[in-house]
Amino acid sequence: MRTPTAALLVPAIAITLLAGGGPAFADDSVPAANDSTIATAPPDQPEEADLVEGAPDTPAAAPSDTEDEGANVPSGRVCEAGWYYYPTSKKKDYHKGVGAEQSNYNGTPHMAKSTFVSETSGTVGVAFSGELKVTAKSLVTEVEAKWGVNVSVSLTAKIGNTVSADTPSHKTTFGRYGVYRLKSYGYNQYTHANCVKGTKKNATVYTPHRVGWAIWES
Numbered sequence: 409m410r411t412p413t414a415a416l417l418v419p420a421i422a423i424t425l426l427a428g429g430g431p432a433f434a435d436d437s438v439p440a441a442n443d444s445t446i447a448t449a450p451p452d453q454p455e456e457a458d459l460v461e462g463a464p465d466t467p468a469a470a471p472s473d474t475e476d477e478g479a480n481v482p483s484g485r486v487c488e489a490g491w492y493y494y495p496t497s498k499k500k501d502y503h504k505g506v507g508a509e510q511s512n513y514n515g516t517p518h519m520a521k522s523t524f525v526s527e528t529s530g531t532v533g534v535a536f537s538g539e540l541k542v543t544a545k546s547l548v549t550e551v552e553a554k555w556g557v558n559v560s561v562s563l564t565a566k567i568g569n570t571v572s573a574d575t576p577s578h579k580t581t582f583g584r585y586g587v588y589r590l591k592s593y594g595y596n597q598y599t600h601a602n603c604v605k606g607t608k609k610n611a612t613v614y615t616p617h618r619v620g621w622a623i624w625e626s
Contacts, residue, residue, distance in 0.1 A: 446573060447624035450582065451503040454591070456537035456612060463534040463544035463561075463613075467491050471598050476606035487603035491541040491596050493611070495554040498592035502614060503622045505586040506530035506565040514575040524583035524621070526569045532587035532616055533562040539609040541596040551592055551615050559615035563587045571621045581625045589614035 468491055507528030514520040534544045542550075544561045551559055565586050575581040591614050598606040 446581070447622075448626060450584070450624055451622045454502055454535070454537075454614065459535050459537050459614075460540075461533065461535045463536060463540055463542075463547060465543060467543055467546070468541040468596075471606055476598060485603040487599050487601060489599060489601040491598050493540075493542045493547050493550045493594055493596050495551050495592050495594040497594075498551075498555055498590060501588035501590055501617050503584065503586055503588050504532045504535075504614075505584040505622070506532065507585060510583045511580050512575060513580045514577055517577050519577065520575045521572050522575045522581040522583070523570060523572045524585070526565065526567055526585040529565060529567045530586075531562050531564045532589065534616065535589065535614040536611050537613075538611040539596060540611045540613065541598070541609060547613060548615055550594075551590070551613070555592075557590065557617070559590055559617050561616070563616040563619050565619050569621075571623065573623050573625075575625065579625050581623065584622045586619070586622070587616050588618045588620060590617040 470489065507526060507530065510524045512522035512524070514522070534547060540547070548559050548561055551557065569585060571583060571585075573581050573583070591612065593610070593612055596609040596611060600606065
């Protein structure tokens with residue numbers, strides 16, 4: 409599968425071209441994907457049943473003494489009080505579709521080319537499971553610094569992006585445009601003005617990583 413560098417997902421138009429035929433949308437299309445790289449199942453979806461779309465716009469309030477054992481521990485140091493996020497491990501990218509999933513069946517006895525065009529635009533942001541006490545911007549900064557990756561608060565998939573893939577005889581090729589989000593784990597922890605750290609609050613987060621197509625066949 410080749411993932412286009414341009415973005416955005418749309419309910420797309422599916423077109424079948426027999427091998428040897430001229431490509432549709434020649435100016436925008438991506439070269440046909442190599443058969444050996446096309447998946448045979450749709451991309452995995454997040455496992456979390458309680459996944460929340462959207463991160464806080466402002467940091468959470470300071471925890472009360474009753475919910476944070478670090479609040480009353482004395483210390484001679486002085487720190488900037490607030491919530492901080494600490495990434496601990498990461499997994500892989502998960503695809504969040506924008507617009508309708510597209511498909512194209514090749515009923516001919518020959519190899520054919522399926523071309524999909526995004527017809528809907530949409531913006532995909534941060535999602536999380538557990539407790540997220542920091543802003544999306546702060547979260548993204550920490551994830552980037554931890555693993556040296558480029559992620560974003562949000563990415564937009566746009567109308568008009570095109571991808572093509574070879575479809576074997578009597579097979580169906582599927583395409584979904586959208587945003588790949590990096591899944592990672594970490595925890596929030598409140599640092600008090602006396603530099604004592606409070607209780608850890610675990611969170612699983614999905615941060616927008618890149619825009620592109622997910623292509624598979626059956």
